[in-house]
Amino acid sequence: MDFGDSKLEENLETVIGDVPAISFHVDQNDILTNKLSVENILKKGEVLFLASFNTLDGAGRPEMNGDFDLRERRELPQNFNRISGPDANACSGCHNLPRTGGGGDNVANVFVLSHELSFVEGMSLSEVGNERNTLGMFGSGYVELLAREITSDLEQIRHDAFWESRISKEILRVKLTSKGIDFGFISVHPNGVVDTSEIEGLDEDLIIKPFGQKGSTISLRQFTISALNLHHGIQAAETYGIGKDPDNDGVSDELSIGDITALTLFQATLPAPQRVYPEAKEANKAAVIGENLFGSIGCVACHIPQLPLESSVFIEPNPYNPPRIYRQENGALPFSIDLAKVDAESNFETDSEGRMMVPIFTDFKRHDMGDDLDNEKVGQCERSNSGKCFDIPSSHWITKKLWGFASEPPFLHHGRATLISEAIQAHGGEAEKSRSKFLELDPDDKKAVVEFLKSLKIS
Numbered sequence: 001m002d003f004g005d006s007k008l009e010e011n012l013e014t015v016i017g018d019v020p021a022i023s024f025h026v027d028q029n030d031i032l033t034n035k036l037s038v039e040n041i042l043k044k045g046e047v048l049f050l051a052s053f054n055t056l057d058g059a060g061r062p063e064m065n066g067d068f069d070l071r072e073r074r075e076l077p078q079n080f081n082r083i084s085g086p087d088a089n090a091c092s093g094c095h096n097l098p099r100t101g102g103g104g105d106n107v108a109n110v111f112v113l114s115h116e117l118s119f120v121e122g123m124s125l126s127e128v129g130n131e132r133n134t135l136g137m138f139g140s141g142y143v144e145l146l147a148r149e150i151t152s153d154l155e156q157i158r159h160d161a162f163w164e165s166r167i168s169k170e171i172l173r174v175k176l177t178s179k180g181i182d183f184g185f186i187s188v189h190p191n192g193v194v195d196t197s198e199i200e201g202l203d204e205d206l207i208i209k210p211f212g213q214k215g216s217t218i219s220l221r222q223f224t225i226s227a228l229n230l231h232h233g234i235q236a237a238e239t240y241g242i243g244k245d246p247d248n249d250g251v252s253d254e255l256s257i258g259d260i261t262a263l264t265l266f267q268a269t270l271p272a273p274q275r276v277y278p279e280a281k282e283a284n285k286a287a288v289i290g291e292n293l294f295g296s297i298g299c300v301a302c303h304i305p306q307l308p309l310e311s312s313v314f315i316e317p318n319p320y321n322p323p324r325i326y327r328q329e330n331g332a333l334p335f336s337i338d339l340a341k342v343d344a345e346s347n348f349e350t351d352s353e354g355r356m357m358v359p360i361f362t363d364f365k366r367h368d369m370g371d372d373l374d375n376e377k378v379g380q381c382e383r384s385n386s387g388k389c390f391d392i393p394s395s396h397w398i399t400k401k402l403w404g405f406a407s408e409p410p411f412l413h414h415g416r417a418t419l420i421s422e423a424i425q426a427h428g429g430e431a432e433k434s435r436s437k438f439l440e441l442d443p444d445d446k447k448a449v450v451e452f453l454k455s456l457k458i459s
C-alpha cells in the first residue's frame with residue numbers, strides 16, 4: 001500500500017522474522033499541521049482498523065482487565081478469552097458486513113461488560129455479560145455530528161432557562177426539543193437546581209450518546225479507545241498514560257494520539273448508507289407502498305426518516321468527550337474534515353434552509369421496548385462526565401438507526417432475528433401500538449413494509 005512514506009515501506013521490506021502488525025505511528029502534530037494529507041490519514045486509519053494486532057504491537061493485557069483494573073497475570077494460553085477478552089485480533093474481524101467498517105455475523109457477538117471481570121471461566125454465560133451483535137459504522141460521522149448538534153441545542157435551552165429563572169425568581173418548566181425531537185421537560189429553580197425527573201429517553205446530563213445499542217457512548221473516539229483495550233488489549237496512550245505500560249506487557253504507547261485520530265476519522269468518513277431501490281417494477285411499487293405504511297402505522301415516531309444537519313464539518317475531538325480522552329480541556333487542538341467533501345457520493349436532500357437532510361431513521365432516544373427485548377441480566381451503568389452513574393434499564397434501547405441495516409444481518413441487539421419481520425414482531429413497550437398496527441396489516445401490506453426496509457442498504 002502506498003502511504004506516501006518511503007521510509008515506512010523500506011522498513012517493511014528489510015525486517016526479517018516476527019514483526020508488529022503496525023509499522024508506523026501517526027504523529028498528531030503531522031495531522032494538525034497538514035503534513036499528512038487527509039487521504040493519507042484515512043489510509044492509515046484503515047490499516048489500523050484492518051490490522052491483526054500481535055504481541056509486538058502490545059496486543060494482550062496480561063495484568064489488566066478490559067477496563068482500568070489490574071488483574072493477576074495471565075499468559076498464553078490465557079492471553080485470550082472469547083468472553084471477557086481480549087476476544088479478537090482486528091476491528092475488521094467483527095466489523096465486516098457487507099464490507100470493512102460494517103456490522104457482523106452472530107459469530108462476532110460480544111459479551112458486553114464481561115471485560116470488567118478479570119477472566120471468565122466456568123461461569124454461566126448470561127450472568128457475566130450481555131451478548132450483543134456487531135453494529136456498523138457507515139455514515140457514523142454524520143451520526144456523531146447530529147448528536148453533537150442536538151446536545152448543543154439542549155444545553156442552550158437549559159442555559160437560557162437557568163438565567164430566566166434567576167431573573168424572574170420563578171421555577172421554570174421548559175420543553176427540551178431539538179430538530180423536532182422531544183426529550184421531555186426540565187424544571188429550573190432560581191437557585192440553579194435542575195429537576196430532571198421529566199426528561200425522556202436521555203440522561204440527565206443532556207448529552208446525546210449515539211453509539212452502542214444502549215446509547216451509552218458519546219464519540220467514535222471514546223468507543224474506539226475502549227474497543228481497543230477490551231477486544232485487543234491495546235492501550236491508547238492518551239487514556240492509559242504516555243510512556244506508561246499499565247498492563248505490564250513490555251510495550252508502552254501502544255497507539256499514539258495521532259493513531260487514534262486516524263482510526264476515528266477513518267470510521268467517521270465511511271460513506272453514508274444509500275437507498276437501493278429494487279429493480280423489478282412490482283417490488284419497486286411494493287417498496288413505495290411500504291414506505292407510506294411505515295409512516296402511517298407509526299414506525300416513524302422513533303425511526304425518523306430524515307434529520308436536518310446544520311454543518312457537515314466534522315471537528316475531532318468531540319467537544320463533549322469524557323475525561324481520560326483527548327479533548328479540548330486537556331489541551332487538544334481541533335482538526336476538521338468536511339464529510340460532504342470526502343463522501344461526495346452521498347447527495348442528501350436539503351431543506352428550505354439549505355440544511356442537509358440525513359436519512360438516518362432514528363430519534364437518538366432510548367425507549368422501553370418491552371418484554372421480548374428485555375433479556376439481559378448484567379446491568380449497564382453509564383458514567384457521566386462528572387463521574388455520576390446512570391443506570392439504563394434492561395428493556396431500554398436507543399432507536400436503531402435503520403439506514404444501511406438491511407446489509408448487516410442478523411438483526412436486533414442480540415442478533416436473534418434473522419428476518420426483518422421477526423425484528424418488527426419483537427417490538428413491544430413504547431412500540432407496542434405500531435407493532436400491533438403492523439400485525440393487523442393484510443399479508444401484502446406486511447410484505448410491502450419489509451420490501452421498503454430492504455431498500456435501506458449499504459450500496
Ligand code: HEC
Nearest residue numbers: 088091094110132133134135211212213223224227228231
Ligand atoms: C469481537 C467483535 C468486535 C470487535 C473486534 C470490535 N467490535 Fe466494535 N462493536 C462490536 C459490537 C458487538 C458492538 C455493539 C456493542 C453494543 O452496543 O453494546 C460494536 C460497536 C462499535 C461501535 C459503535 C457503533 C454504533 O453505531 O453504535 C464502534 C464505533 C465500534 N464498535 C468500533 C470498533 C473499533 C474501532 C474496533 C477495533 C479497535 C472494534 N469496534 C472492534 C463488536 C466488535
Ligand code: HEC
Nearest residue numbers: 299302367373397398399400405411412413423430431434
Ligand atoms: C418506540 C420506538 C420505536 C418504534 C415505534 C419502532 N421502533 Fe423499530 N426499533 C426501535 C429500537 C429501540 C430498536 C432496537 C431494538 C433492539 O435491538 O433490541 C428497533 C429496531 C428495529 C429493527 C431492527 C434493526 C436492526 O438492525 O436490528 C427494525 C427492522 C425496526 N426496528 C423496524 C420498525 C418498524 C417497521 C416499526 C413500525 C412497525 C418500528 N420499528 C417501530 C424503536 C422503535
